Amino acid sequence: MRARDLVTDFPTVALDTPVHEAARLLAAQRLPGLIVVDERGLPSTILPGTQVLRLAVPSYCQEDPALARVVDEEHADRFLRSLDGRTVREALPRKPRELPVTDPDATMLEIAALMARTHSPLVAVVDHGRLLGAVTLQVLLDQAVGT
Incomplete structure (x- = not known):
């Protein structure tokens, strides 16, 4: 099975998307992560x-x-509010990491190795300069164990 067989549409966010909005998207759609795209949509x-x-x-x-235990429950329940005003760009690690991106011909083992190496629960699939979607860890595991 190849990436093209496992890819699903996947929402994206831009570098200037507010982090709070990105967190809402993660929660609302129960996503394992987000694909952050540049100005070209890649x-x-x-x-x-x-x-x-x-x-x-x-x-x-x-x-x-x-120390987390000493924060009262009311404030502890609202910790995500600290993200207000920050953008996804500000949330990115300072040191660039290997980008978990593959082409539609990648095998399940290649995708799994990329996920493991990059510690990413999803891999973006790009074909000829166009984002096709993503292969998620859940879809990969479902196929791997035959469910």
């Missing part, structure tokens, strides 16, 4: 949902999880 990066969370969780809570 993948600039893949932003896993965990990366969006990393931006919203205060660094002191990430460094010492016990």
Whole structure:
């Protein structure tokens, strides 16, 4: 089975999309991550949902999880509000990583290896300069285990 057989339409966000809007999209559509596109509509990066969370969780809570316990419940429940006013561009890692993008002819094993190597729950599929969609970890696993 090839990427062309596994690809599905997938929503994208632009570099200047507000992070809060991107988080809403992740939640509303239960997405594992987002494809961030450049001005040409081609993948600039893949932003896993965990990366969006990393931006919203205060660094002191990430460094010492016990400190998260001291934040009262009311404020803890609203931690995503800290993303207001920030854009996806600001959320991206400073160091560029390997972009999880493949062509429609990639095999399931090639896609799985790319996901594993890049720690990405989705791989964008591009053909002749056009984004076709994505192969998600869930679709890949469903096919791999034969469900």
